[in-house]
Amino acid sequence: MAIKPIDHAAELSKAGAGVESRLGKAWFLAKSYPLGAVGLILFLGLLFTGIFADVLAPMDPVKTNAETSLQGPGGQHMLGADMMGRDLLSRIIHGARISLAVGLGSTILGCSLGVIVGLASGYLLGWFDLITQRIIDIMQALPLLVMALVMAASLGPSLENTVIAISIPLVPHVARVIRSNTLSLREMPFVEAAKAIGMSETRIAVKHVLPNTLAPLIVLATAQLGSAILTEASLSFLGLGIPEPHASWGRMLSESAAEYVRTAPWLVIFPGIAISLAVFGANLLGDAVRDILDPRQRS
Amino acid sequence: MVAYIVRRTLLMAVTLIGMSIIIFALLRLVPGNIADILFDSAGFVDPAEKAALEEELGLSDSIPVQYWNWIVGLAQGDLGFSYVSELPAIDEIAPRIPITAKLAALALFFSVLFGLPLGVISAVKQNTWLDYFLRVVSLSGLSLPSFWLALLILMAFVTWFGTIPIYTDPPDNLWDELLLYSIPAAAVGFRSSALIMRLTRSSMLEVMRQDYIRTAKAKGASDRSVNYGHALANAVLPVVTIIGIEAAFLIGGLIVTETVFNIPGVARFLVEAIQWRDYPIVQNLVMFIGVIVVLTNFLVDLLYVSLDPRIKYE
Numbered sequence: 001m002a003i004k005p006i007d008h009a010a011e012l013s014k015a016g017a018g019v020e021s022r023l024g025k026a027w028f029l030a031k032s033y034p035l036g037a038v039g040l041i042l043f044l045g046l047l048f049t050g051i052f053a054d055v056l057a058p059m060d061p062v063k064t065n066a067e068t069s070l071q072g073p074g075g076q077h078m079l080g081a082d083m084m085g086r087d088l089l090s091r092i093i094h095g096a097r098i099s100l101a102v103g104l105g106s107t108i109l110g111c112s113l114g115v116i117v118g119l120a121s122g123y124l125l126g127w128f129d130l131i132t133q134r135i136i137d138i139m140q141a142l143p144l145l146v147m148a149l150v151m152a153a154s155l156g157p158s159l160e161n162t163v164i165a166i167s168i169p170l171v172p173h174v175a176r177v178i179r180s181n182t183l184s185l186r187e188m189p190f191v192e193a194a195k196a197i198g199m200s201e202t203r204i205a206v207k208h209v210l211p212n213t214l215a216p217l218i219v220l221a222t223a224q225l226g227s228a229i230l231t232e233a234s235l236s237f238l239g240l241g242i243p244e245p246h247a248s249w250g251r252m253l254s255e256s257a258a259e260y261v262r263t264a265p266w267l268v269i270f271p272g273i274a275i276s277l278a279v280f281g282a283n284l285l286g287d288a289v290r291d292i293l294d295p296r297q298r299s
Numbered sequence: 300m301v302a303y304i305v306r307r308t309l310l311m312a313v314t315l316i317g318m319s320i321i322i323f324a325l326l327r328l329v330p331g332n333i334a335d336i337l338f339d340s341a342g343f344v345d346p347a348e349k350a351a352l353e354e355e356l357g358l359s360d361s362i363p364v365q366y367w368n369w370i371v372g373l374a375q376g377d378l379g380f381s382y383v384s385e386l387p388a389i390d391e392i393a394p395r396i397p398i399t400a401k402l403a404a405l406a407l408f409f410s411v412l413f414g415l416p417l418g419v420i421s422a423v424k425q426n427t428w429l430d431y432f433l434r435v436v437s438l439s440g441l442s443l444p445s446f447w448l449a450l451l452i453l454m455a456f457v458t459w460f461g462t463i464p465i466y467t468d469p470p471d472n473l474w475d476e477l478l479l480y481s482i483p484a485a486a487v488g489f490r491s492s493a494l495i496m497r498l499t500r501s502s503m504l505e506v507m508r509q510d511y512i513r514t515a516k517a518k519g520a521s522d523r524s525v526n527y528g529h530a531l532a533n534a535v536l537p538v539v540t541i542i543g544i545e546a547a548f549l550i551g552g553l554i555v556t557e558t559v560f561n562i563p564g565v566a567r568f569l570v571e572a573i574q575w576r577d578y579p580i581v582q583n584l585v586m587f588i589g590v591i592v593v594l595t596n597f598l599v600d601l602l603y604v605s606l607d608p609r610i611k612y613e
Contacts, residue, residue: 035435138317141592145551146569146585150325153573153581230444234555237446238570253447261454268454272447280442287438 029292036288042281049093050100057090062245070264080266082252088266091247092274098248099278102163102241103229110167110228111221114174115213121175122182123205129179136172144169148231149240157243166231170224177220181213215293222289226282233275249275300604307600311593318589319373322582323366356382369582379579383572388579392565392587399557399564402487403549405480409488410495410545415538417492418499422534423526425504433496440493446555449486453559456482483560487552491545498541503534536607539599546595550588 030037049056058078065085073080079088117136121129139147151165185191186209194204235241236250244251252271260267352358357368372379378388421433456463463482470476506512507530515525550566557567565584572580 035431035438134313134317135321138314138321138589141314141318141547141589141596142585143547143550143588143592145554146588147325149554149570149573150322150581150585153576154326226442230442233444234446234551237444237555238558239574240570250444253450261450262457265454268447268450272444272450275447276439276443279444280439283438283442 033288033291035284036291039281039284039286039288042277043285046096046100046278046281049096051097053094053097057087057093059087059090061086061090061094061247070260070267072264073266079270080264082264082267088252088270091252092249092270094247095249095252095271095274096278098159098242098246099229099232099275101159102166102232103225103278103282105163106166106170106228106232107221107225109163110170110224111174111217113167114171115178115210115217117171118175118178119182119205119210119213122179123186123201123209132175133179136175139169139172140176142169144227145231145234148235149238152235152240157240159242159246162232162235162241165235166228170228173224174217174220177216178213181216182209185209185212219286219290219293222282222286226279226286229275229282230279304601307597311597314593315586315590318593319370319586320366322585322589323369326578326582327362373583373586378583381572381580382577383575383580388583391580392568392583395563395565395568398562399553399566401476402480402484402553402557402562402564405477405484406488406491406549406552407545409485410491412492413488414492414495415499415535418496418538419503419526419531419534421496421500422503422507434500437493437496437500440489441497443490444555445486445490445552446559448489449483449556449559452482452486483556483562486560487549487556490552491548494545494548495538495541499534499538502537503530506530506534509533536603539602539606547592550592 030040063086065081068077068081068085069083071077071081071085073088077087077089079092081087082091117132121132147169148165151168152162155161155165182205191204191208194208199207232241232248233250233253236248237254239251239254242248242251249271253268253275357365360368369379376389378392380386381388381391384391417433417437421430421437424430453463470479512525512529515529520529553564553566554570556562557564558570561567565587569581569584569588571577572584
């Protein structure tokens with residue numbers, strides 16, 4: 001078997017050497033993680049649609065019109081109209097805003113609370129740690145949707161309450177990861193050095209330990225985004241999430257549900273595609289972010 | 300081993316007691332009780348009637364007393380009465396459990412049936428088009444809301460066959476039952492199979508990097524023997540652990556799927572009870588779900604020890 005000489009230049013360029021410009025780096029990253037790039041595009045699409053919903057939507061998403069009730073796609077309504085004659089396309093575009101608000105809102109809230117609990121638990125140890133760990137165990141034993149359901153029902157239906165109901169079940173996952181990171185970080189020489197020069201414990205925790213947990217936190221947050229969007233859709237589908245007249249994708253499916261399967265299939269198909277694309281994008285992005293930031297878990 | 304089981308059992312008891320407190324507190328996060336809600340919706344309040352109702356439902360006691368009454372009842376198998384039907388909660392919950400259990404078992408069966416082999420194929424063919432395709436399929440499995448998938452299946456059946464087997468009366472024979480449950484089970488199982496597939500794939504890849512795989516290859520073992528005899532045998536162990544996670548995962552899927560397919564199981568009943576604010580049903584059902592998840596995880600841990608001789612619990 002002849003040994004092929006190594007083409008050093010080709011190998012180097014394959015590994016991304018010599019890429020200097022920012023655009024070049026981004027292109028290299030996109031080529032290395034094609035699925036992640038697709039995820040990023042989908043997510044940016046969701047972000048764009050959500051932010052500019054008012055401009056993008058051809059009609060008022062809450063304006064009812066008895067004459068166009070259950071009108072099919074094409075003509076005046078590109079994707080058809082719902083029972084109340086509201087334009088489906090406009091409702092889906094505005095739904096992006098709700099999905100984004102709940103998805104990002106609950107992920108950010110859940111992660112912030114999780115970081116505080118995890119950091120305190122890993123840094124203080126002792127009784128505080130023991131008790132929080134037990135509570136986290138308990139919370140993790142309950143399925144996310146069940147917990148969110150109970151909380152949403154207990155708090156009552158509103159946008160803010162839905163964000164809270166979805167964020168609380170995320171806290172234990174985040175707290176657990178941040179705690180284990182904190183436990184290993186506090187033994188690091190730079191923490192010891194900070195202690196030696198007389199820094200206070202709180203300052204060490206916030207200034208030295210916290211920034212080092214950023215990578216796993218970003219990995220977790222992007223991974224949770226998809227499940228937060230999905231949980232909002234499920235809650236709203238079950239009638240316990242975002243109340244009317246907000247255009248929530250899950251809610252749109254619950255109105256149309258089984259009875260329109262036969263008579264108005266567009267009411268079932270299009271909102272479902274919107275949810276799936278948003279969650280799919282978030283999941284692809286989450287996978288790529290994990291591969292980039294946490295090479296040990298690379299799949 | 301005995302010491303380990305005893306310790307885990309004690310820990311489990313602590314977890315379940317803590318869970319009961321959390322559930323009880325969660326349901327009483329917001330001021331106002333069932334009497335307020337009933338009277339609010341009726342539009343008028345007669346304080347005497349309201350007090351009588353609160354007395355009857357045991358809501359006039361302080362919160363800790365209410366909690367204590369619930370726990371003592373639970374320990375004696377008395378789950379209280381449903382606010383809505385006024386029947387004993389146990390009579391409402393118990394008949395619905397087998398329905399959901401059968402559905403869950405079938406869904407789990409489907410998810411392993413598809414998830415495990417596809418995960419192995421994906422790992423063995425790593426970074427080929429087949430692998431990319433399977434990964435996209437599994438990721439979309441995790442991205443499709445199960446209620447939407449259920450609606451699409453419903454739609455497909457209605458369009459192509461004009462009808463779909465729908466739960467009206469309890470099925471007479473095993474064949475009817477299988478037919479009735481397999482469609483919703485497939486809808487739930489698809490999502491779970493995606494999870495199993497992903498975990499099998501990453502577990503397989505992890506194992507295939509090990510030295511003993513290289514040794515097996517070096518001594519000339521066939522690909523087949525290396526992949527299935529050496530790699531899969533070791534890779535399947537971590538997959539067993541996720542059956543514990545799967546229990547929690549399946550329940551989430553069952554909640555929406557039972558609602559779409561109109562199946563009178565416990566998962567749909569939980570949603571109904573939450574919508575009606577039937578707290579005795581809700582707190583007992585959530586507790587029941589918690590017990591199932593905690594027990595499954597315990598059993599999976601024990602199973603793990605007996606499957607993997609390298610692991611010893613002290």
